[in-house]
Amino acid sequence: MSRRSETRRDAPLGRDQNDSSTEKAGTPRDYLAKATARWEMLRQHVEDGVPLTVLAGEHHIGLRTLQRWHQSFKLHGKPGLEPVAPGKRGRRMPSEFVNLVEGLALAKPPRTTAAIHEQVNKVALHQGWAPVSYSTIRSIVGEIDPGMMTLAQQGTAAYRDKYELVWRRRAERPNAVWQADHTELDILVFDASHQPVRPWLTTIMDDYSRALCGYMIFTGAPSSLNTALVLREAIWPKKTAYWPMCGIPDVLYVDHGTDFTSHHLAQAARDLHFEIIFSTVARPQGRGKIERFFGTLNTELLARLPGYLHSVPNPKPGLSIGELDTALEEFIGQNYHQREHQEIKETPQKAWQGNGWLPRLPETIDELNLLLLTVAKPRIVHRDGVHFQGLRYISPLLAAYVGESVILRYDPRDVAEIQVFHRGQHICKAVDPTHERATVTFKDIQKARSARKRQLRGQIKERIATVAEFLPAGQPPTEPTQPDPAAHPTKKTKLRTYAEDE
Known part of the structure; x- marks a missing residue:
């Protein structure tokens, strides 16, 4: 039968x-x-x-x-x-054989199908099973659950990020939850020393409206200072009409970076009455909204600017960091904030403004500066003012503190003025008289220093070239001429000598 x-x-x-x-x-x-x-x-x-x-x-x-x-x-x-599912046709092999193939495919390190085919046929020969073809092995491996394969080969984190359900939550109102994160931009720009660098971007996004409340472009690694400066910009009202986002959030959602876990940011949160919530370690899904903005920025703005890393094999920078900052501000304020967001079905600016509401703000900008400007440097008050970073700051109120040690606080993006504190008390605001009406940044100071160094190096090269002109390479310097004793014998004295003198 x-x-x-x-x-x-x-x-x-x-x-x-x-x-x-x-x-x-x-x-x-x-x-x-x-x-x-x-x-x-x-x-x-x-x-x-x-x-x-x-x-x-x-x-x-x-x-x-x-x-x-x-x-x-x-x-x-x-x-x-009930009908019965038809059995798999064309495969006649013991269940142990199938389990062996699947086990080899799931084991670490990963094996190729060819390697599995060779190994299982050796086992089949030893066990008396009929050998199978390469296509049969490939079909068995291809029928393994992809989630099982990811979990076995890449681990729990990769499986979680790819296959576990994600609950996408949205805040109930504007300024209820802000997200902060950093990214290294895929573009090369010129820094203050006119050297090509890849800048960083720190942004703060409102979770409800997807609006950007504040951002900052900088060079070097992210730091607590940059985070504080971005938070300061996000909280205080802007001067442009197309950027109304401001206020103190209820919650700031960040990752576990050292700049976000600093004691200073925690103290600022207590003083400004907002809560800091950290995302789960190695779980980027919670920051997906701000990551999506980074992707939009890459494809819609950076891709059409000179210096984009993925445009040509060896890109060259074409913008300064200030010009990139201007381009980014225009893109966010006049493009991103004004167009309908696909997920919330309205523009970020309209979603943030709503039907009209008053955000919670600090009483003064000085209070905000005191909490968030973390750069504090001790200095001695001299008779001609306070000296800092090659600049001299003066104020009539410093006259009572000549010879005293004070603490300076300042905004690295504008060092034309500083805040002076004595024993924890704010004394005054001191200004640099030569830049009183201008904005002077650390980048400007570094640029001036670099220019001075280039000038000195040029002068050094000129003098070295002069030396090389008179002393060609490989020729030892000429020693001063010494008199030859043989050529000029010493004349004997004509004085009479006595035996006692010899």
């Missing part, structure tokens, strides 16, 4: 996998629907006494098929009417 005949005899009636009247097996829901349809036909015969021959003619189903369904119903009840 053939294997197919055995299968048909052993299978329950009505559940024959080779039944020509049944469709291909599907999901359990499909099975239930088919079983229900079969029962509705048989119910007319069982309950109403309609002959099976009549039902076969009405529903265009073979009489033999209805008889098998009826017999299966009498033996197994309604479950007997």
Whole structure:
């Protein structure tokens, strides 16, 4: 008897996998629907006494098929009417062989299909199993659950980030939750020394409206100072009409970077009455909204600027960091804030403004500066003022503190003025008289220093060139000429000498 005949005899009636009247097996829901349809036909015969021959003619189903369904119903009840999924065809091998192939595919380090094929056929030869083809091994490996493969080969974190469900939450109102994060931009610009650098961007986004409340472009690694400066810009009202976002948030959502976990930021949060919440370690999904903005910035702004890293094989910078800052401000304020966001279905600016509301603000900008300007340097007050970074700051109120040690606080983006503190008390605001009406940054000072160094190096090269002109390379310097004793013998004295003198 053939294997197919055995299968048909052993299978329950009505559940024959080779039944020509049944469709291909599907999901359990499909099975239930088919079983229900079969029962509705048989119910007319069982309950109403309609002959099976009549039902076969009405529903265009073979009489033999209805008889098998009826017999299966009498033996197994309604479950007997469910179709059976057809078995996999073309594969005749022990279950241990399949488990071996899957185990090798899941084991570390990852193996190629060719390596698995070679290894399992060696085992098959030793166990007396029939060897299998490469395509069979590939089909077995291809049927492994992708989630199982990711978990086995890449670990829990990769599986979680790819397959676990994510609950996307939105804040209930503007300024309820702010997100802060950094990214290294995919562009080269000129720094203050006219050297190509890849800048960093720190942004603060309102979770409810997706609006950017503040940002900062800088060179060097992210720091608590940069974070404080961005937070200061985000909180205090801007001067542009297309950037109304401001105020103190209820919650600041950040990662576990050292700049976000600093004691100074924690103290500022306590003084300004907002809460800092840290995302789960190695779980970037919570910061997906701000990461999405970084992607938008890359594709829509940076890709059309000179110096973009992915435009040409060896990109050259074409903008200064100040010019990039201007381009970014225009993109955010006049483009990103004014267009409809796909997820919230309105523009970020309109979503933030809502029907009109008053954000919570510090009383004065001086109070905000005192909390967030972390740069504090001790100095001695001299008779001509306070000296700092090559500049001299003066104020009439410093006259009472000549010779005293004070603490200076300042904004690195504008050092034309500083805040002076004595024993924890604010004394005054001191200004540099030569830049009283100008904005002087650390970058300007560094640029001036670099220019001075280049000037000195040029003068050094000129003098070295002069030396090389008179002393060609490889020629030792000429020593001063010394008199030759043999050429000029010493004249003997003509004075008479005595025996006692010799």
